[in-house]
Amino acid sequence: MTLTACLRLPRRDFTLDVDLQLPGRGVTALFGASGCGKTTLLRALAGLERAAGRVALDEAVWQDDGRRLFVPPHQRALGYVIQEAALFPHLDVRANLAYGRRRAGPAAQGFALDAVIDLLGIGALMARRPATLSGGERQRVAIARALATAPRLLLMDEPLAALDAPRKAEILPYLERLQRELALPVVLVTHAMDEVARLADHLVLLDAGQVRAAGPLATLLARADLPLARQDDAGVVIAARVDHHDTAYGLSRVVFDGGALWVGATSAAPGAPVRARVLARDVSVARVRPQESSVVNVLPVRLDSLQADGHTTLLRLRLGGAAPQDAAQAAPTWLLARITRRSADTLALQPGDALFAQVKGVALM
Numbered sequence: 001m002t003l004t005a006c007l008r009l010p011r012r013d014f015t016l017d018v019d020l021q022l023p024g025r026g027v028t029a030l031f032g033a034s035g036c037g038k039t040t041l042l043r044a045l046a047g048l049e050r051a052a053g054r055v056a057l058d059e060a061v062w063q064d065d066g067r068r069l070f071v072p073p074h075q076r077a078l079g080y081v082i083q084e085a086a087l088f089p090h091l092d093v094r095a096n097l098a099y100g101r102r103r104a105g106p107a108a109q110g111f112a113l114d115a116v117i118d119l120l121g122i123g124a125l126m127a128r129r130p131a132t133l134s135g136g137e138r139q140r141v142a143i144a145r146a147l148a149t150a151p152r153l154l155l156m157d158e159p160l161a162a163l164d165a166p167r168k169a170e171i172l173p174y175l176e177r178l179q180r181e182l183a184l185p186v187v188l189v190t191h192a193m194d195e196v197a198r199l200a201d202h203l204v205l206l207d208a209g210q211v212r213a214a215g216p217l218a219t220l221l222a223r224a225d226l227p228l229a230r231q232d233d234a235g236v237v238i239a240a241r242v243d244h245h246d247t248a249y250g251l252s253r254v255v256f257d258g259g260a261l262w263v264g265a266t267s268a269a270p271g272a273p274v275r276a277r278v279l280a281r282d283v284s285v286a287r288v289r290p291q292e293s294s295v296v297n298v299l300p301v302r303l304d305s306l307q308a309d310g311h312t313t314l315l316r317l318r319l320g321g322a323a324p325q326d327a328a329q330a331a332p333t334w335l336l337a338r339i340t341r342r343s344a345d346t347l348a349l350q351p352g353d354a355l356f357a358q359v360k361g362v363a364l365m
Contacts, residue, residue: 001025001058003153003185007044009051014209016040016051024058026201027179027186029217031193037209038189042155045187046080047073057152057185078153079146083162085138087130093141094126100148116147119181120174135163136170143178154186160195175199193228197221197237197277198365222334224307224316229336234314235279236334237365242268251296254364258319258333259299263362275365282361283337285315287347289356297359301335305351306344313344317357335359 001024009016016037022028030038044051047062047070055063062071087096097113117123120140130138139159146154159175160168172195179186179199190196196203196217203220205212205228212227213220221228222236240254240261250265254274261276268274290298301317315337335357349355 001152001185003045003187004054004056005041005045007041007051007053007055009040009044009049011037011040011209016044016209018206018209018211020204020211020214022185022187022204023202024185025183027188027199028202028204029196029200030187030189030204030206031191031196032206032212034191036206038191038206039157040209041206042157042187042189045153046078046155047071047076060152076153077149077151078155079149079151081139081143081146081154081156081159083158085130085135085142087138087141087145089130092127092129093122093133096130096141097145097148100145113144113148116144119177120144134167134170136167139163139167139171140174143174147182151184154184156186157189158191159188160190160192172198193231193233194365197235198275218334219331222316222336224305224314224336229280229307229314230309232281233279234336234338235277235282236336238276238278238333240274240276242266242270242272242274244270256333261299261359261362262296263364266364277363277365278335278359279361279363280314280336280338282359283315283317283335284339284358284360285317285337285347285349285355286358287353287355290358293358295358295360297362299335299357299359301355301357303349303351303353303355304334306349308341308344311341312338313341313349314338315344315349317355319357 003022006019007016013035014037018041030041032038040049043049045055052065061069062076063069120143122140122144125137200217203217204214218237228234238256240256243253243255245252245265251262252266254261254263254276299319301319304316304318307314317335317337319333319335
């Protein structure tokens with residue numbers, strides 16, 4: 001399944017002009033500065049904004065101006081979740097879900113709503129009204145109501161933005177479960193990089209209504225030429241799996257193509273997939289392997305590129321050292337490192353140098 005969107009819509013501050021093909025499974029994050037067109041694009045996909053162009057989800061064409069075709073929002077097989085849960089205050093949770101199911105008509109009757117209720121952990125809330133729920137609980141119910149319509153696409157416009165930190169931490173694990181267990185494409189608008197790193201599989205970087213870059217999350221985060229690399233929280237996300245636990249020291253070892261990392265103890269079982277996020281500011285480099293260092297993660301790398309940025313230099317490092325000889329091999333795993341320009345000059349760094357990366361901090365997402 002593929003979601004295609006070729007849309008153009010003039011706005012006061014920018015013109016939305018995109019031509020995208022998004023994957024039919026997993027989470028695609030629309031990311032960029034405030035006012036760059038993220039919500040406008042999401043609303044145009046839903047048909048809530050009348051942009052010019054074409055929108056299709058595989059064989060289902062929702063808009064094609066060349067054929068004078070425009071399917072209204074309520075006839076598109078999609079769910080839409082906004083910042084505020086927007087539940088009916090006079091109905092309990094069960095009735096709110098039933099309303100969404102009825103609005104979808106016969107298509108939703110065969111949908112396994114009980115599985116979604118379990119997935120989102122709202123079974124114990126069914127008899128309660130929205131006013132008695134926490135912000136995180138209300139948002140989980142709103143997501144369940146959107147899914148009750150048996151959509152083929154789920155659109156989410158900053159669903160965590162209205163939540164405080166504890167409520168956000170409460171709901172994130174449920175969104176991860178949705179990502180893992182539902183064979184449903186999700187397009188997520190967010191301005192928070194930690195949400196992108198934790199939830200997204202695919203990333204669309206918007207700038208003034210234009211697509212600056214689009215592709216797999218790990219690939220775009222490791223690109224030193226994009227604005228993402230200049231942010232204070234620039235870094236990479238590495239898909240890994242748990243190798244084993246060292247209970248004596250409260251550590252876990254995770255492995256991936258290109259190496260392994262020690263991280264704080266995780267409850268995930270050996271063999272379980274995890275995401276490791278490594279920030280550029282937590283990586284340093286050395287020409288020789290450090291001895292008697294407190295940094296437990298020292299990895300051989302090859303310097304791919306370096307880019308000066310004010311008084312610092314951003315390094316792009318290929319994990320595992322040398323590039324693979326076979327172009328058909330798996331894509332390389334990258335690190336970013338931000339060091340002082342003085343350090344870069346002192347080490348006389350050049351692309352192609354064999355180095356050792358010291359990773360001082362790793363967060364499991």
